[in-house]
Amino acid sequence: MLPTDTNYALGCLPQDEAVCARLYDIKQRPAEKPLTLFVRDAAEGMAYADLSPEEEVLFKDLAARFWPGPLNLIVSAGPKAPKHKYFDARTISLVCNRNSALRALLDAVDGPLAMTSANISGTTVDGLVSAALAAELFGDRIEVFVPPVDSDAGTTQSSTIVSLVGGRLEVVRQGDVVVQ
Structure with missing residues (x-):
């Protein structure tokens, strides 16, 4: 479990399908809900995408204005994107957060992490998933717990999710980031 700019998250190496399967089992997440790829910067994110000129x-x-920060960009998946059932075959959701603990871990693994919020699928959490709630929900089933190191990142909601597929900007979920 590790902090992000919004919710505490469960994460793993994206190319390891068996580890992704364990994450899904722990979270009780349906396999048809794809993971999000957390990257270090826009260039790394673009390496996993297949972008039209538009x-x-x-x-x-959007990356220049809001990354690092709580903004997910859904784009067409490129050849480098993970190719197993825990990722969508056509699209990939990319995030670049500013959380220092998360960024240090991305540097340590020298690449992206596959992540999802640290809550049980299908349950509603009032507010953001905190470190304490994540530990309560998953404590002994998680191998590594990264404690929070940043002070409040200023977010009050889950990240804003925007789709760019087809060259058209569509807000899928509104969070604190307002995209215009």
């Missing part, structure tokens, strides 16, 4: 312009603009 999508690339939108991607670069």
Whole structure:
């Protein structure tokens, strides 16, 4: 479990399908709900995408304005994107957060992590998933717990999710980041 700019999250190496399966089992997450890829920067994110010229312009603009930060960008998946049942075959959700503990871990593994919020699938959490709630829900079933190191990141909601597929910007979920 590790902190992000919004919710505490469960994470694993994205290319390891068996580890992703364990994460899904722990979270009780349906396999048809894909994981999100957390990257270090826009260039790393673009390496996992297949962007049309229109999508690339939108991607670069939004990444320059809001990354690192609580914004997920859904784009067409490129050849480098993980190719197993825990990722969508057509699209990939990419995030670049500013949380220092998360960024240090991404540097330590020298690449992205597959992540999802640290709650039980299908349950509602009032507010964001905190370190304490994540530990209560998953404590002894998780191999590594990364404690929070940043002070409040200023977020009050889960991340904003925006789709850029087809060269059109569509807000899928509104969070604190307002995309215009």
